[in-house]
Amino acid sequence: MSEKIQFRIRRQDTPYSPAYWQTFQVPFREGLNVVSALMMIRQNPLTTDGMKVDPVAWEFNCMEEVCGACTMLINHRPMPACSTLVDTLQQPITLEPLSKFPVIRDLMVDRSRMFADLKRVRAWIEIDGAWDIHQGAPRISPEHWRDNYLYSRCMSCGSCLEACPQYGQMLPFVGAAALAAVRLMNNHPTGKYHRKQRLHAIMVEGGLSDCGNAQNCVQVCPKEIPLTTAIGELGRETTVQMLKDLFGSAD
Amino acid sequence: MRKPRKVIVVGGGLGGLWAALRVAEAGHQVQIFSLFEVKRSHSVCAQGGINACFDSKGERDTIWQHIVDTLKGGAYLANQPPVKSMCEDAPGLIQTFERMGVTFSRTAEGLLDLRLFGGVKHRRTLFAGASTGQQLLYGVDQEIRRQESLGRLQKFEWWEFLSLGLNQQGVCQGIIAMNLRTMEIKAFPSDAVMLASGGMGQVYGHRSTNSTNSTGAAACRVYQQGAWFANTEFFQFHPTAMLGDDKTRLMSEAARGEGGRIWVPRDAQEQRRPNQIPEQDRFYFLEEWYPSYGNTVPRDLASRAIWEVVNKLGLGVAGEAKVYLDLTHLNPGFIEQRLHAILDIYRKFHGTDPVHEPMEIYPSAHYAMGGLWVDFERDDTTGGIKHGSPRNHATNIPGLYACGECDYGYHGANRLGANSLLSASYSGRVAGESVANYLQGLQQGHPDSDDPIYSSEINHQQELNRQLINNQGEENPYQLHRELGELMSSQVGVVRDNQTLSNAIESLRTLQQRSRNIDLQERNSWSNQGLAYARQLQEMIRLGEVIAVSALHRDECRGAHYKPEFELKLPENASAGDPAYETYRNQWKAQNQNWLKTTIAKQTDWGPQIDYQAVDLSVLAPEEPRDYR
Ligand SMILES: Cc1cc2nc3c(=O)[nH]c(=O)nc-3n(C[C@H](O)[C@H](O)[C@H](O)COP(=O)(O)OP(=O)(O)OC[C@H]3O[C@@H](n4cnc5c(N)ncnc54)[C@H](O)[C@@H]3O)c2cc1C
Ligand code: SF4
Numbered sequence A: 001m002s003e004k005i006q007f008r009i010r011r012q013d014t015p016y017s018p019a020y021w022q023t024f025q026v027p028f029r030e031g032l033n034v035v036s037a038l039m040m041i042r043q044n045p046l047t048t049d050g051m052k053v054d055p056v057a058w059e060f061n062c063m064e065e066v067c068g069a070c071t072m073l074i075n076h077r078p079m080p081a082c083s084t085l086v087d088t089l090q091q092p093i094t095l096e097p098l099s100k101f102p103v104i105r106d107l108m109v110d111r112s113r114m115f116a117d118l119k120r121v122r123a124w125i126e127i128d129g130a131w132d133i134h135q136g137a138p139r140i141s142p143e144h145w146r147d148n149y150l151y152s153r154c155m156s157c158g159s160c161l162e163a164c165p166q167y168g169q170m171l172p173f174v175g176a177a178a179l180a181a182v183r184l185m186n187n188h189p190t191g192k193y194h195r196k197q198r199l200h201a202i203m204v205e206g207g208l209s210d211c212g213n214a215q216n217c218v219q220v221c222p223k224e225i226p227l228t229t230a231i232g233e234l235g236r237e238t239t240v241q242m243l244k245d246l247f248g249s250a251d
Numbered sequence B: 001m002r003k004p005r006k007v008i009v010v011g012g013g014l015g016g017l018w019a020a021l022r023v024a025e026a027g028h029q030v031q032i033f034s035l036f037e038v039k040r041s042h043s044v045c046a047q048g049g050i051n052a053c054f055d056s057k058g059e060r061d062t063i064w065q066h067i068v069d070t071l072k073g074g075a076y077l078a079n080q081p082p083v084k085s086m087c088e089d090a091p092g093l094i095q096t097f098e099r100m101g102v103t104f105s106r107t108a109e110g111l112l113d114l115r116l117f118g119g120v121k122h123r124r125t126l127f128a129g130a131s132t133g134q135q136l137l138y139g140v141d142q143e144i145r146r147q148e149s150l151g152r153l154q155k156f157e158w159w160e161f162l163s164l165g166l167n168q169q170g171v172c173q174g175i176i177a178m179n180l181r182t183m184e185i186k187a188f189p190s191d192a193v194m195l196a197s198g199g200m201g202q203v204y205g206h207r208s209t210n211s212t213n214s215t216g217a218a219a220c221r222v223y224q225q226g227a228w229f230a231n232t233e234f235f236q237f238h239p240t241a242m243l244g245d246d247k248t249r250l251m252s253e254a255a256r257g258e259g260g261r262i263w264v265p266r267d268a269q270e271q272r273r274p275n276q277i278p279e280q281d282r283f284y285f286l287e288e289w290y291p292s293y294g295n296t297v298p299r300d301l302a303s304r305a306i307w308e309v310v311n312k313l314g315l316g317v318a319g320e321a322k323v324y325l326d327l328t329h330l331n332p333g334f335i336e337q338r339l340h341a342i343l344d345i346y347r348k349f350h351g352t353d354p355v356h357e358p359m360e361i362y363p364s365a366h367y368a369m370g371g372l373w374v375d376f377e378r379d380d381t382t383g384g385i386k387h388g389s390p391r392n393h394a395t396n397i398p399g400l401y402a403c404g405e406c407d408y409g410y411h412g413a414n415r416l417g418a419n420s421l422l423s424a425s426y427s428g429r430v431a432g433e434s435v436a437n438y439l440q441g442l443q444q445g446h447p448d449s450d451d452p453i454y455s456s457e458i459n460h461q462q463e464l465n466r467q468l469i470n471n472q473g474e475e476n477p478y479q480l481h482r483e484l485g486e487l488m489s490s491q492v493g494v495v496r497d498n499q500t501l502s503n504a505i506e507s508l509r510t511l512q513q514r515s516r517n518i519d520l521q522e523r524n525s526w527s528n529q530g531l532a533y534a535r536q537l538q539e540m541i542r543l544g545e546v547i548a549v550s551a552l553h554r555d556e557c558r559g560a561h562y563k564p565e566f567e568l569k570l571p572e573n574a575s576a577g578d579p580a581y582e583t584y585r586n587q588w589k590a591q592n593q594n595w596l597k598t599t600i601a602k603q604t605d606w607g608p609q610i611d612y613q614a615v616d617l618s619v620l621a622p623e624e625p626r627d628y629r
């Protein structure tokens, strides 16, 4: 097949400059994914109008859909560019940077807020130190493991936040990814010890109650993380916690 | 009063984060530098698992056996005390990961589950679903975030390390780095530097399983400032990688461990779909050639067997460089659970389903056993390393340490599967403790950031940028990288010979010239990815030369370094005690007399200079050649 694939790419030179569109063409091959296509474009950045332009900037590292770097809007939907095959897409294919984060350049955005929010919800296990204490953590049943494992694959790609009507640069909501991290940490046998602090961290403005229950997040997560299940569980737990806080009962 | 001590860690993969954690826990201030958010580091790619002896499968596995497997697997080229300590400390390290919340897979009783991996006979590999590296990295990443929230540690993400700040005495006192958004070049003074910049698979370009961060550029930069490389000719080719032209994707060793079989049609003209080919027309070459290990032979044997079947016997599937990796005879539910990530990747990137149709695979550049030379101190009472010694993981530049895949420490001439997540984490932990003790002994702190040792280096780095930006050459950096990958994999690859290596060195020098004649095609000076890429490319070509020159000098077959001209053939049908076998053993020992030594490469104006260093063999004398039949 000597077919050509067209890409319409939204470009922006700096965080403060206006965006503009350019169209590129690459030859089709079996198994072509969006990252490979962008690689061809950067090697020879020629628009369909025959204009020599700056190479398109985007983010990627693993090329195996596990680092979360390459997420962008592909035909208006947040997707990992490395694992999205071109022949599954309608043409011309539009590529845009995620809209819920500040643009750095072209398809690159600044997702540092996601990592700050993991800090905000205390998404870690408090260990005495990273030295050997000659024992491990308590046992975990295979069923319990299976539930936790689903959540531990979150690669901070930001798709769920992009799809969420409650999440935005001007809005305080932490979003599904950080909430799912709370769910995960609270279910570890010793992570449980700090359950209350994490619940309190999401019982404030911008926390769980800002979720509008649109359920978009779970549909776009490339790792199929059951985000709405986590949010449901946390809803029950925060209610119980609120009552405990009111009536001062011990944990 | 002493100034508070500051340590810079370059790299936020498993090695770097572990080191940073231990330095921060020792009460020193840490700054982590990374090309991007550390959570996206290459370590997340590891699927298969991490080794530690738990002996919970009724197989009488022992730590000693883990040590022996690692040393023999590495063809005795690794210094033995560090390996001994690593294997002994591995179970405790895993338990620490468990405490951090890593979701290791479980047995029915709720214990840590173990699986079989290549090159060993016991189940010794822990795993977390099929995303072990991701889970391990996230475990440490979380603890780092906690340290960050306590104010003990600071991250500089989107900063690229460019060079070291060395004082008059050649002591390392900080780094020069470039902001990958503003492209500003700045000095960061510190009292010690830890390099944990990962592997160098990108030297093999798109013919590697590595992520884009694995360029080896950072290591090559300190090499040019006087650090030594060791054993770089030893590069592991993963036998089972799925082909692709952005990268080759690894089909984890676990696929073989869980029962996957490798085969080709016996007839080169075979036209049938693989599922229609009856058993008697299939050539399960690993099972035939290595009856006792079969499909789980170590990687180098598997890679060479595949190379031979394709290039010598002409039996590649459909006449192309590929063979089948077959899971179709296994229970679909079982493999779906155990190998979910591999199946997922293959379905996603190839379009067919490995549950129903065999996968097509070929060897690909995967892991650098070699890297920056690092020291260790032996503890004569235990035979392991002396814990806490500031010599552990020190490079030959005072104040510069290295850990993770960028050092050469633990794998000798070949690495066992699932041993490098272990070495990356373990070396980070050891190196972190080592640096903390180095700081204890320091009399003087680093100078201020306006000191000439930094400003002269900043000027030099700015000049390098200016040259590249202003150059109006004919060469395209991305095209040159593809050429580098093809050159390295075809001429410095699975099978080597001296004539080809000499040619490769010539070609690499030409490539180096061409890489100075680049046109970046980029007017925008903000987030200039082309500039960073071109700079890394020049380092990769230089590193390619170090690998090729080291390979040219070593006239033998050892581990992953295979030169058929110098091969000692295992006598067929002979075992220990038979005269033929004993003759072979004697030849093998004679070869060890000549070649059982560490290759050291030092930078000179006319290219790498090669020296050798003795290997510490104090744990296990090399009496037994490897025999996987
Ligand atoms: C596909 C694949 C599968 C694997 N599977 C397994 C397995 O199952 N079991 C196993 O034991 N091993 C496995 N390995 C090997 C293992 O993953 C690696 O050896 C290990 O993760 C390396 O860790 P690291 O910390 O040294 O480096 P990395 O994780 O590569 O981290 C390098 C860090 O350095 C930073 N960096 C690099 N250059 C610079 C610079 N110039 N300036 C600033 N920062 C810089 C990067 O940003 C990054 O944070 C696998 C490898 C691959 C390729
Ligand atoms: S929950 Fe899913 S969509 Fe959201 S950041 Fe994590 S991996 Fe991405």
Ligand code: FES
Pocket (backbone or CB within 6 Å): A059, A060, A061, A062, A063, A064, A065, A066, A067, A068, A069, A070, A071, A080, A081, A082, A083
């Ligand atoms: S490049 Fe890592 S997720 Fe796509």
